[in-house]
Amino acid sequence: MPSSGDAPRVELLPGTLDLIVLRTLTTMGPQHAYGIAARLAQIAEQSFRLNQGTLYPALVRLEQRGWIKGSWQTTENNREARYYVITKAGARALADQIDRWQRSAGLVNRLLADEA
Amino acid sequence: MGSLRRFLRRLVNVMRPGRDEAALEREVASHVLLLEDDYRRRGLSAAEARRSARLALGGIEQTKELHRDARAFRWLDDARRDATYAVRLLRHHPVVTVTAGLSLAIGIGINAAVFSVFDWVLLRPLPYPAPHELIRVFTAGTAPVTGPSALTYDEFTTFRHATAIREAAAFTVATRVIAGAGIDPAHVAVARVAGDLFATLGVSPDVGRGFTPAEMAASAPVIVLGHDLWQRRFSGDRSIAGRSVLIDGAPHTVVGVMPSHRGYPSEAEVWRPLMASEREDNDRELSMIGRLRSETTVERAGREFATLAQVAAHGARTAWADDAQRTDIANVSAALQALFAAAMLTLLIACANVAALVGARGVDRAGEIAVRGALGATRARVLGQLISESLVLALAGGALGLLFGRWALTVLVAMAPVSIPRLAEISLDSRILGVGMGATLLTGLAVGLAPALRLSRLAEASALNRVGWHRTTRRPNGRRALVLGQIAIAVVLTTGAVLLTRSLKHLVTLDNGFAADQLVAVDLYLRGAFNGDARQLFRELVATSEAIPGVQTVAVSMRLPTQVTGLRAPVRVLGERELNSPATLRPVSPTYFDTAGIPITAGRRFSNTDTERAPRVGIVNRTFVRDLLGGRQPLGARLTTPLINDAVSIVGVVGDVTPRGEPDRPALYVPVDQLSIGSGYLIVRAQHDPRSIIPALTTRLRTAVPGLAVDRMRRVAEELEESRAVTRFSTQVAATFAGLALLLSMIGVYGLTSADVSTRWRELAVRLALGASRREAVWTVMRPCAAILGAGSALGFLGAVSVGPALTSLLHGVGPADWFTLTIAPVLLGAIGMLAAVLAATRVLRADPAATLRSE
Numbered sequence: 001m002p003s004s005g006d007a008p009r010v011e012l013l014p015g016t017l018d019l020i021v022l023r024t025l026t027t028m029g030p031q032h033a034y035g036i037a038a039r040l041a042q043i044a045e046q047s048f049r050l051n052q053g054t055l056y057p058a059l060v061r062l063e064q065r066g067w068i069k070g071s072w073q074t075t076e077n078n079r080e081a082r083y084y085v086i087t088k089a090g091a092r093a094l095a096d097q098i099d100r101w102q103r104s105a106g107l108v109n110r111l112l113a114d115e116a
Numbered sequence: 117m118g119s120l121r122r123f124l125r126r127l128v129n130v131m132r133p134g135r136d137e138a139a140l141e142r143e144v145a146s147h148v149l150l151l152e153d154d155y156r157r158r159g160l161s162a163a164e165a166r167r168s169a170r171l172a173l174g175g176i177e178q179t180k181e182l183h184r185d186a187r188a189f190r191w192l193d194d195a196r197r198d199a200t201y202a203v204r205l206l207r208h209h210p211v212v213t214v215t216a217g218l219s220l221a222i223g224i225g226i227n228a229a230v231f232s233v234f235d236w237v238l239l240r241p242l243p244y245p246a247p248h249e250l251i252r253v254f255t256a257g258t259a260p261v262t263g264p265s266a267l268t269y270d271e272f273t274t275f276r277h278a279t280a281i282r283e284a285a286a287f288t289v290a291t292r293v294i295a296g297a298g299i300d301p302a303h304v305a306v307a308r309v310a311g312d313l314f315a316t317l318g319v320s321p322d323v324g325r326g327f328t329p330a331e332m333a334a335s336a337p338v339i340v341l342g343h344d345l346w347q348r349r350f351s352g353d354r355s356i357a358g359r360s361v362l363i364d365g366a367p368h369t370v371v372g373v374m375p376s377h378r379g380y381p382s383e384a385e386v387w388r389p390l391m392a393s394e395r396e397d398n399d400r401e402l403s404m405i406g407r408l409r410s411e412t413t414v415e416r417a418g419r420e421f422a423t424l425a426q427v428a429a430h431g432a433r434t435a436w437a438d439d440a441q442r443t444d445i446a447n448v449s450a451a452l453q454a455l456f457a458a459a460m461l462t463l464l465i466a467c468a469n470v471a472a473l474v475g476a477r478g479v480d481r482a483g484e485i486a487v488r489g490a491l492g493a494t495r496a497r498v499l500g501q502l503i504s505e506s507l508v509l510a511l512a513g514g515a516l517g518l519l520f521g522r523w524a525l526t527v528l529v530a531m532a533p534v535s536i537p538r539l540a541e542i543s544l545d546s547r548i549l550g551v552g553m554g555a556t557l558l559t560g561l562a563v564g565l566a567p568a569l570r571l572s573r574l575a576e577a578s579a580l581n582r583v584g585w586h587r588t589t590r591r592p593n594g595r596r597a598l599v600l601g602q603i604a605i606a607v608v609l610t611t612g613a614v615l616l617t618r619s620l621k622h623l624v625t626l627d628n629g630f631a632a633d634q635l636v637a638v639d640l641y642l643r644g645a646f647n648g649d650a651r652q653l654f655r656e657l658v659a660t661s662e663a664i665p666g667v668q669t670v671a672v673s674m675r676l677p678t679q680v681t682g683l684r685a686p687v688r689v690l691g692e693r694e695l696n697s698p699a700t701l702r703p704v705s706p707t708y709f710d711t712a713g714i715p716i717t718a719g720r721r722f723s724n725t726d727t728e729r730a731p732r733v734g735i736v737n738r739t740f741v742r743d744l745l746g747g748r749q750p751l752g753a754r755l756t757t758p759l760i761n762d763a764v765s766i767v768g769v770v771g772d773v774t775p776r777g778e779p780d781r782p783a784l785y786v787p788v789d790q791l792s793i794g795s796g797y798l799i800v801r802a803q804h805d806p807r808s809i810i811p812a813l814t815t816r817l818r819t820a821v822p823g824l825a826v827d828r829m830r831r832v833a834e835e836l837e838e839s840r841a842v843t844r845f846s847t848q849v850a851a852t853f854a855g856l857a858l859l860l861s862m863i864g865v866y867g868l869t870s871a872d873v874s875t876r877w878r879e880l881a882v883r884l885a886l887g888a889s890r891r892e893a894v895w896t897v898m899r900p901c902a903a904i905l906g907a908g909s910a911l912g913f914l915g916a917v918s919v920g921p922a923l924t925s926l927l928h929g930v931g932p933a934d935w936f937t938l939t940i941a942p943v944l945l946g947a948i949g950m951l952a953a954v955l956a957a958t959r960v961l962r963a964d965p966a967a968t969l970r971s972e
């Protein structure tokens with residue numbers, strides 16, 4: 001993979017990108033890939049840099065699983081873009097993933113607290 | 117749920133790579149536009165915005181690659197792309213591609229065809245339920261010792277109650293004539309059956325039924341037809357049961373039709389219960405087939421039969437059992453195994469060649485591979501790409517090969533001697549195709565793996581450096597070993613082919629003792645067709661046939677001149693003791709010797725005056741004079757034999773007949789008028805081509821004897837050719853293989869030498885520049901080749917010497933250790949190999965060494 005930046009950046013944990021995309025779509029409603037990326041950058045506050053292109057595998061994966069659905073629409077600036085919405089199956093999967101994330105994060109946090 | 121759905125989607129996407137690509141293009145383009153819009157809104161120039169947008173995305177192509185990766189299966193997609201690339205590459209090197217593809221096509225095709233025969237004849241179980249339970253039973257005398265022989269009816273009735281078998285039957289096959297309303301009289305092989313053959317085999321007739329116990333007990337005139345005969349003569353009439361046909365003139369009722377290819381023995385065309393008279397005669401003519409009980413073995417059954425036979429014959433006979441399929445294929449399995457081995461060797465040579473060709477191209481491709489490696493391709497990727505090239509080549513060769521194999525199979529089956537069982541069933545079915553595909557893929561891997569492994573190493577090394585590449589070139593020892601092996605195999609195959617060719621030539625040029633070329637023989641099987649004085653009929657038939665334009669002479673004889681055996685009878689010289697061995701009696705018409713072309717060496721031939729009422733006369737052959745008369749003057753000697761009621765005066769001596777080189781028996785020829793026969797052969801000598809008189813002859817004979825079956829009218833030469841069929845077949849096959857092996861190994865030698873020249877180009881140029889003569893330079897590249905040719909020929913010679921004895925049964929008039937043959941093949945191959953090497957090396961003669969060195 002081409003290296004894409006000089007600033008040291010925080011790597012996303014494997015699998016978390018799916019969770020992030022699903023969550024973004026739930027809270028913000030239908031979004032195009034750029035919109036999702038922008039939202040991500042906004043939340044991350046420059047703490048990690050993401051090549052926006054790396055969103056695509058996650059989008060493909062989620063769409064193939066039937067968790068999100070894409071359709072072509074027009075942006076407010078009259079550009080065409082592919083908007084993604086979360087499906088019912090996606091909502092269920094998100095709940096599931098959040099639960100799993102919280103459990104594993106909780107474990108790690110507890111572990112770190114003990115060590116400290 | 118989602119995972120399975122995704123898996124399927126990815127799989128679908130591999131199949132249609134183009135479909136989502138457009139959507140992806142559109143989406144990425146829109147993404148970039150949105151980014152650019154944003155950047156411009158933040159005050160960047162158009163160009164800056166464009167650059168930043170691409171940067172933020174992380175590269176358009178990279179993004180697409182990520183998308184593709186997630187969308188389909190990367191490795192599958194890669195494989196598809198590798199294949200496309202391979203096809204393009206192969207199209208760019210048409211000579212290499214066509215040579216390699218054809219080599220593989222020939223190798224795979226020959227193997228598919230030969231494997232079909234091998235599989236159907238040797239590997240597939242007989243087409244009956246639980247075929248391993250089927251056995252054949254044989255007997256032999258122990259005092260005196262005799263060879264394996266058939267059973268008598270009494271023996272069969274004893275054996276059929278053996279505890280080891282559940283069911284048993286016995287049969288004897290003979291030629292009869294089938295006729296009836298709307299059927300042209302024709303010869304058919306009729307199996308007369310004792311016991312329940314159909315129950316033993318586990319098949320029942322397709323149409324109608326088998327024989328009832330009452331019909332069997334009463335030897336009722338009922339018949340079951342074979343599937344082929346039913347199709348051919350009765351156009352597959354399904355309502356045939358109950359129809360009456362004539363067998364040898366006697367009415368028989370059709371009760372059933374056997375399923376296709378399920379009749380046993382395979383040559384039988386009609387089955388009927390054994391006749392009462394045959395049961396009473398108790399002749400040793402029955403073949404027994406039995407079905408073992410599932411808990412017993414062939415060996416145990418054999419011991420039981422042996423005991424039963426010894427008890428019944430008071431120790432004078434024994435018996436044993438053998439697997440039914442093994443019995444049927446016993447005399448062809450060795451030949452088929454040799455055939456299969458030869459086919460495999462051919463494929464091996466083809467593979468070696470393709471490997472060499474692919475490997476040779478590797479030298480030219482080192483640069484390309486190195487560039488790929490430098491651009492980030494992993495070794496695995498390069499390996500995959502190289503292997504897919506050989507797989508594509510193998511698949512193309514395999515597809516072509518299977519087409520070629522289908523054709524080769526029909527040729528093979530047409531050439532094959534009829535003694536091979538199940539010949540009619542043989543076809544390229546899914547099983548053979550499966551094996552063919554497997555062989556193709558294996559071949560692809562076999563030829564591609566070694567060069568690919570070697571080349572792909574360059575993707576890791578810094579092979580871009582030309583000097584580095586030169587240093588990594590190893591001497592192509594692997595390829596030399598391949599070519600050496602090829603030559604050895606080619607020598608073995610060529611030796612075999614030459615031996616067989618010489619043997620065939622011996623058979624063709626063999627003196628038969630008579631002139632077969634212009635003879636046509638008609639089987640005069642009169643039973644059921646004619647009930648009068650056969651002598652009178654024979655005279656009429658001779659007269660009517662002689663009147664046909666193009667006919668030279670016509671005769672009647674009990675046997676064909678191709679058959680030396682016949683009616684054996686004890687003979688004694690009048691007033692002396694019985695001669696120490698019986699003679700063969702040969703009833704012939706007066707014109708026989710002239711028609712057959714048997715020379716009269718002393719005395720006279722028979723004449724029209726040697727009639728029934730005239731004094732008995734005879735003519736003996738040379739073997740008779742030598743073996744039975746001890747060389748004394750035969751003319752005027754008077755002989756007696758129980759078959760003729762008066763003493764026979766010898767009036768002439770004729771030459772021996774030695775068809776296929778078989779030695780003649782002591783024979784006493786007598787006029788048909790003086791020893792009447794009920795059937796025989798009409799032998800017709802044509803003036804020119806015997807084929808031209810067959811139609812007129814058929815018409816005349818049909819008119820003369822309406823019920824006569826004239827379907828067995830054939831050239832006598834054809835009969836002789838048939839007896840050479842196995843040898844001819846093996847010769848043709850061996851010659852084909854040897855030719856292919858020769859061709860392929862020469863391609864190998866050429867390829868090796870030219871690759872040698874390519875890799876040593878620089879060294880040669882330096883040598884030439886330093887003043888070496890061109891001849892010396894050529895010799896530098898020729899030397900290893902000559903060494904390989906020498907070693908390969910020697911190895912092949914040793915191989916031929918050790919393989920030779922396996923051919924003995926196929927050889928006539930030449931031994932397997934024939935020094936001429938053993939020498940000619942290695943010498944020939946060595947010479948042709950050197951020629952190929954010279955052709956390849958001549959590039960050195962034309963090159964300008966300075967130009968070569970400058971290009972470095």
